[in-house]
Amino acid sequence: MILIKEKLSSQGYRMTKPRQAIFANLDHEPQSVAEISDRLKKQKIKIDKVTIYRTLTQFVKLGIVEETQFKDKISVYELADQEHHHHVICDNCGKIEDICLDEKILVAAAKKNSSFKIKSHHLEFFGLCKKCC
Amino acid sequence: MILIKEKLSSQGYRMTKPRQAIFANLDHEPQSVAEISDRLKKQKIKIDKVTIYRTLTQFVKLGIVEETQFKDKISVYELADQEHHHHVICDNCGKIEDICLDEKILVAAAKKNSSFKIKSHHLEFFGLCKKCC
DNA sequence: GGTATTATTGCAATTGAGTTGCAATAAGTC
DNA sequence: GACTTATTGCAACTCAATTGCAATAATACC
Ligand SMILES: [Mn+2]
Ligand SMILES: [Mn+2]
Ligand SMILES: [Zn+2]
Ligand SMILES: [Zn+2]
Numbered sequence: 002m003i004l005i006k007e008k009l010s011s012q013g014y015r016m017t018k019p020r021q022a023i024f025a026n027l028d029h030e031p032q033s034v035a036e037i038s039d040r041l042k043k044q045k046i047k048i049d050k051v052t053i054y055r056t057l058t059q060f061v062k063l064g065i066v067e068e069t070q071f072k073d074k075i076s077v078y079e080l081a082d083q084e085h086h087h088h089v090i091c092d093n094c095g096k097i098e099d100i101c102l103d104e105k106i107l108v109a110a111a112k113k114n115s116s117f118k119i120k121s122h123h124l125e126f127f128g129l130c131k132k133c134c
Numbered sequence: 135m136i137l138i139k140e141k142l143s144s145q146g147y148r149m150t151k152p153r154q155a156i157f158a159n160l161d162h163e164p165q166s167v168a169e170i171s172d173r174l175k176k177q178k179i180k181i182d183k184v185t186i187y188r189t190l191t192q193f194v195k196l197g198i199v200e201e202t203q204f205k206d207k208i209s210v211y212e213l214a215d216q217e218h219h220h221h222v223i224c225d226n227c228g229k230i231e232d233i234c235l236d237e238k239i240l241v242a243a244a245k246k247n248s249s250f251k252i253k254s255h256h257l258e259f260f261g262l263c264k265k266c267c
Numbered sequence: 268g269g270t271a272t273t274a275t276t277g278c279a280a281t282t283g284a285g286t287t288g289c290a291a292t293a294a295g296t297c
Numbered sequence: 298g299a300c301t302t303a304t305t306g307c308a309a310c311t312c313a314a315t316t317g318c319a320a321t322a323a324t325a326c327c
Contacts, residue, residue: 272323
């Protein structure tokens, strides 16, 4: 928590109540803006969606949050303080599971086979969770 | 070309001028609806965007076209008559390069490490093309 | 503490991709 | 050619995300 205050003020940004509340409602599971908004509403915290968008965009820039999008194209956000990992998404109910993979070999192969200077990659898996199987 | 007429009529669909023109403007490089629309305009072929959307959705269902989305969230479409492959996208200019990788090992590892019944995956690489390097 | 400065917020309006309803049009069939 | 019905184009709409701007609140300075 102090960590993010540091990160903010070091860039001339301010630690505000909305930013604190949004940060407190982030998770290691990716969430959409709508989901974060709902969580805040349940806690009787009134924050406009625009503020959530702007805050998350800023958190991404500061490396506090990671943004991804799956098949449905809407952005989802999760805390960035975890080791590099990927997700398995249920085609039926949308449930998300983390998955750790050793993809070094694959990335190395990609770098070798491509004329591009490869910097990053997206990798997600889709299927059915236990309940939906 | 006859191929797609078969596929269409076998499902009770019709081969129309718009569908022919849209098919003729598909490529092995992923294109957005806007890009396809522009190509058609340059050829003085007047087809509404809605028709392009509906046609592509149908082509996807028939297995003629593959739909993907990269970082910018808009859908892109490419011909499906090619072997399974992935893409490298330039972060600067959007150029796309095909890349073939042997990901069997990775997919097997994912299936092993996950509680889900994995059916498919998305894998894309990002970086800088030669020009933008 | 109180005041000045300026980052931040909330609201309303806007953008842009994609979808839907429906009447007019054009394939396929006989 | 006439009939049936899939398809098209237009307009209206949805929904995530962005933008402009005046009101508000966090920091800095006294
Ligand atoms: Mn995760
Ligand atoms: Mn390709
Ligand atoms: Zn499920
Ligand atoms: Zn480039």
